[in-house]
Amino acid sequence: MxxxxxxxxDDLKKSLIKMGSVVEESIANALQAxxxxxxxxxxxxxxxxxxxxxxxxxxxxxxxxxxxxxxPVASDLRLILSAQKINNDLERIGDHAVNIAESARDxxxxxxxxxxxxxxxxxxxxxxxxxxALDSFILLNPKLATSVLEQDDRVDTLNRDMxxxxxxxIKADTKSVEAGLQVIRVSRNLERVxxxxxxxxxxxxxxxxxxxxxxxxxxxxxxS
Amino acid sequence: MxxxxxxxxDDLKKSLIKMGSVVEESIANALQAxxxxxxxxxxxxxxxxxxxxxxxxxxxxxxxxxxxxxxPVASDLRLILSAQKINNDLERIGDHAVNIAESARDxxxxxxxxxxxxxxxxxxxxxxxxxxALDSFILLNPKLATSVLEQDDRVDTLNRDMxxxxxxxIKADTKSVEAGLQVIRVSRNLERVxxxxxxxxxxxxxxxxxxxxxxxxxxxxxxS
Numbered sequence: 001m002x003x004x005x006x007x008x009x010d011d012l013k014k015s016l017i018k019m020g021s022v023v024e025e026s027i028a029n030a031l032q033a034x035x036x037x038x039x040x041x042x043x044x045x046x047x048x049x050x051x052x053x054x055x056x057x058x059x060x061x062x063x064x065x066x067x068x069x070x071x072p073v074a075s076d077l078r079l080i081l082s083a084q085k086i087n088n089d090l091e092r093i094g095d096h097a098v099n100i101a102e103s104a105r106d107x108x109x110x111x112x113x114x115x116x117x118x119x120x121x122x123x124x125x126x127x128x129x130x131x132x133a134l135d136s137f138i139l140l141n142p143k144l145a146t147s148v149l150e151q152d153d154r155v156d157t158l159n160r161d162m163x164x165x166x167x168x169x170i171k172a173d174t175k176s177v178e179a180g181l182q183v184i185r186v187s188r189n190l191e192r193v194x195x196x197x198x199x200x201x202x203x204x205x206x207x208x209x210x211x212x213x214x215x216x217x218x219x220x221x222x223x224s
Numbered sequence: 225m226x227x228x229x230x231x232x233x234d235d236l237k238k239s240l241i242k243m244g245s246v247v248e249e250s251i252a253n254a255l256q257a258x259x260x261x262x263x264x265x266x267x268x269x270x271x272x273x274x275x276x277x278x279x280x281x282x283x284x285x286x287x288x289x290x291x292x293x294x295x296p297v298a299s300d301l302r303l304i305l306s307a308q309k310i311n312n313d314l315e316r317i318g319d320h321a322v323n324i325a326e327s328a329r330d331x332x333x334x335x336x337x338x339x340x341x342x343x344x345x346x347x348x349x350x351x352x353x354x355x356x357a358l359d360s361f362i363l364l365n366p367k368l369a370t371s372v373l374e375q376d377d378r379v380d381t382l383n384r385d386m387x388x389x390x391x392x393x394i395k396a397d398t399k400s401v402e403a404g405l406q407v408i409r410v411s412r413n414l415e416r417v418x419x420x421x422x423x424x425x426x427x428x429x430x431x432x433x434x435x436x437x438x439x440x441x442x443x444x445x446x447x448s
Contacts, residue, residue, distance in 0.1 A: 068297050068298065171401060181391065
């Protein structure tokens with residue numbers, strides 16, 4: 001029984017890592033589709049979401065089976081409940097990849113580089129945060145997880161600046177309204193992705209140090 | 225042991241119902257603050273979020289204790305896992321109340337009624353959806369829960385129309401950029417609230433009929 005449980009727990013972790021890498025790829029593809037105006041790649045991201053949703057349900061069912069059959073206690077129970085939360089966070093990150101891909105698709109004409117304002121920098125930062133959050137889970141590394149919390153604050157600041165810059169851009173040229181709204185939409189989606197990656201990092205810190213860091217610091221970064 | 229478990233389960237349900245009513249009030253207050261330009265009420269909503277976050281952690285801990293001490297199986301286990309998800313959905317609805325309250329606060333001068341476009345109608349619809357979702361959980365009523373899924377589609381449509389209307393508004397008068405962006409922000413937050421209420425309704429349907437309705441229908445309503 002014990003050995004079966006260890007194996008099941010291991011399989012659960014592997015499934016989550018797989019889901020993490022699929023989601024990470026979707027975010028990367030969505031951003032590339034946006035910045036390089038690649039509508040075929042955008043379509044691919046939107047299609048891939050079906051796979052991510054199926055993975056979420058599969059992992060969710062595995063969690064319930066593991067609980068029902070093995071009735072884990074203490075630290076194993078915590079790990080399984082964290083797995084369930086991370087699973088949900090990853091699925092939501094996948095949804096944001098779809099939103100970004102939709103924005104990529106909805107940019108009628110290839111926008112000029114200037115239109116994107118700070119998006120390329122935000123994209124790079126957010127991808128780094130997501131990668132660190134996933135690595136902190138794979139390695140159960142609380143130090144790496146803590147660095148995610150700090151990086152998240154920078155994305156929040158960039159997101160706030162973005163709105164101001166888009167307003168300036170629209171006032172200077174009304175023809176940029178549609179593009180400006182898409183830029184804000186992507187900016188907010190990136191801010192949410194960084195926020196969800198932060199949730200994952202918080203679970204890792206919780207798992208390794210057993211303290212609640214949820215609703216951390218400013219607590220103002222509740223998405224948009 | 226059995227009786228203690230029933231009592232704990234009952235307490236958990238009561239805590240969730242309490243959390244539901246606190247969150248529902250926050251959404252109502254945030255919308256009133258916005259539509260009546262009441263910045264004191266907006267500040268109250270932002271403050272109340274601390275309470276909602278504390279409630280979420282309290283319920284989360286109760287869930288873990290219940291699992292660890294009682295090792296529930298089958299339908300009880302499903303109920304507890306659903307409680308955990310609904311708890312998380314409610315906390316997120318609370319975050320959207322904060323976002324709406326922030327928009328209420330950030331409208332510099334009282335906007336004219338016309339500026340809000342379809343927001344009052346969306347607000348009324350979304351509040352109805354949230355109330356029905358919470359009632360469907362309290363009563364474990366799958367029929368009411370199913371009606372939530374249908375109503376959610378109407379909010380999605382309104383949210384999509386809103387972007388088009390805001391673009392027209394800004395093009396007609398560049399001075400309305402700031403207000404227009406806030407209107408879109410609130411519209412998206414309402415769409416997300418309706419989406420989260422739909423998640424709750426899906427859990428209720430799942431609990432009562434044991435089938436997965438997640439990622440329902442169009443599957444396109446992934447927030448923004």
